Amino acid sequence: xxxxxxxxxxxxxxxxxxxxxxxxxxxxxxxxxxxxxxxxxxxxxxxxxxxxxxxxxxxxxxxxxxxxxxxxxxxxxxxxxxxxxxxxxxxxxxxxxxxxxxxxxxxxxxxxxxxxxxxxxxxxxxxxxxxxxxxxxxxxxxxxxxxxxxxxxxxxxxxxxxxxxxxxxxxxxxxxxxxxxxxxxxxxxxxxxxxxxxxxxxxxxxxxxxxxxxxxxxxxxxxxxxxxxxxxxxxxxxxxxxxxxxxxxxxxxxxxxxxxxxxxxxxxxxxxxxxxxxxxxxxxxxxxxxxxxxxxxxxxxxxxxxxxxxxxxxxxxxxxxxxxxxxxxxxxxxxxxxxxxxxxxxxxxxxxxxxxxxxxxxxxxxxxxxxxxxxxxxxxxxxxxxxxxxxxxxxxxxxxxxxxxxxxxxxxxxxxxxxxxxxxxxxxxxxxxxxxxxxxxxxxxx
Numbered sequence: 102x103x104x105x106x107x108x109x110x111x112x113x114x115x116x117x118x119x120x121x122x123x124x125x126x127x128x129x130x131x132x133x134x135x136x137x138x139x140x141x142x143x144x145x146x147x148x149x150x151x152x153x154x155x156x157x158x159x160x161x162x163x164x165x166x167x168x169x170x171x172x173x174x175x176x177x178x179x180x181x182x183x184x185x186x187x188x189x190x191x192x193x194x195x196x197x198x199x200x201x202x203x204x205x206x207x208x209x210x211x212x213x214x215x216x217x218x219x220x221x222x223x224x225x226x227x228x229x230x231x232x233x234x235x236x237x238x239x240x241x242x243x244x245x246x247x248x249x250x251x252x253x254x255x256x257x258x259x260x261x262x263x264x265x266x267x268x269x270x271x272x273x274x275x276x277x278x279x280x281x282x283x284x285x286x287x288x289x290x291x292x293x294x295x296x297x298x299x300x301x302x303x304x305x306x307x308x309x310x311x312x313x314x315x316x317x318x319x320x321x322x323x324x325x326x327x328x329x330x331x332x333x334x335x336x337x338x339x340x341x342x343x344x345x346x347x348x349x350x351x352x353x354x355x356x357x358x359x360x361x362x363x364x365x366x367x368x369x370x371x372x373x374x375x376x377x378x379x380x381x382x383x384x385x386x387x388x389x390x391x392x393x394x395x396x397x398x399x400x401x402x403x404x405x406x407x408x409x410x411x412x413x414x415x416x417x418x419x420x421x422x423x424x425x426x427x428x429x430x431x432x433x434x435x436x437x438x439x440x441x442x443x444x445x446x447x448x449x450x451x452x453x454x455x456x457x458x459x460x461x462x463x464x465x466x467x468x469x470x471x472x473x474x475x476x477x478x479x480x481x482x483x484x485x486x487x488x489x490x491x492x493x494x495x496x497x498x499x500x501x502x503x504x505x506x507x508x509x510x511x512x513x514x515x516x517x518x519x520x521x522x523x524x525x526x527x528x529x530x531x532x533x534x535x536x537x538x539x540x541x542x543x544x545x546x547x
Contacts, residue, residue, distance in 0.1 A: 240275025
């Protein structure tokens with residue numbers, strides 16, 4: 102069966118829902134049922150699992166890992182990509198989607214955001230970013246992720262299919278998780294968890310506060326190492342039983358090198374201190390923020406420390422810096438050989454602007470290819486999820502976007518999103534408002 106990419110409007114979904122309403126319902130109940138149906142379909146409705154093969158045929162396929170395929174076809178089944186190329190076998194019974202004149206990219210990855218953890222800043226009940234206290238390594242972002250957030254579908258329809266939902270606050274904030282932007286529950290939306298441990302490096306301005314916080318951080322790591330030693334020795338003759346500690350237990354994957362530490366540091370002294378400390382502690386460090394990373398690019402490259410750069414769209418932090426200091430940092434990191442990705446802003450409400458940050462980096466010298474890669478395969482590799490997402494390859498998740506141009510261009514429209522083969526309904530609050538006020542205009546013209 103062959104079909105074209107189209108935008109689905111809520112009116113069509115309403116009519117489908119109404120067909121299932123018993124026609125014997127009358128009086129006031131029917132209007133109420135109608136309003137309920139309208140309300141239900143206006144919000145994003147998570148797609149069911151893929152139930153038949155799909156072939157995106159005739160588009161320009163940007164694999165990211167293996168170049169660009171003109172007039173290519175991407176086939177996926179059961180949520181996985183099964184074939185990519187110009188001469189591939191399409192399974193019998195597949196939905197063949199004509200994407201001629203369109204572009205197929207991997208879904209974009211937001212590498213550092215509070216999406217799903219924060220809704221309305223002035224309403225505390227909708228914000229679940231941090232716990233009390235400075236040391237909370239046992240916090241798991243995925244269990245606090247709110248699938249009903251209005252910000253999630255807004256990110257999805259703009260091509261952002263995977264987000265690293267990140268806790269904040271204190272010295273050790275907890276463990277971020279890679280979350281998909283379509284699903285009914287946080288369990289369904291979890292792609293990988295945890296992906297690391299968040300550490301907020303102390304501000305270096307006030308010496309007394311700085312030293313106190315660094316000592317507190319160091320003491321906790323020392324305690325975690327002692328706990329690790331005792332746990333390994335558990336059961337040996339003469340070793341007393343040690344009580345289970347959830348905070349110290351959460352640190353073991355970090356100490357054993359299974360999880361990286363995402364160290365938030367932007368100012369030059371913060372970055373240098375964090376690098377020295379992580380090296381002393383023999384930790385896998387990922388620098389997050391990195392406003393001044395360009396000044397220590399050679400050091401980062403030499404030590405193979407990746408950077409999640411957030412944000413690019415920003416003004417200079419010092420009077421003597423050029424207006425473009427933040428915009429040219431990606432190019433400086435690239436030229437120095439630093440492994441980096443672009444993370445955009447952390448605010449959930451601004452997650453949809455991710456591609457504008459990479460686009461700004463391209464405007465100031467970074468290549469378009471590297472700009473796209475910084476939001477896809479580079480991000481996936483740094484986050485340890487490149488076995489699932491980040492490029493269009495056989496065996497990877499069918500997490501893709503179909504666009505009418507380069508996603509970094511302001512005028513490009515994302516026409517369809519697939520997440521593990523599931524077809525997003527492409528509905529968010531902005532599109533609902535568009536339909537609402539278009540109807541207002543229609544009524545006024547009658």
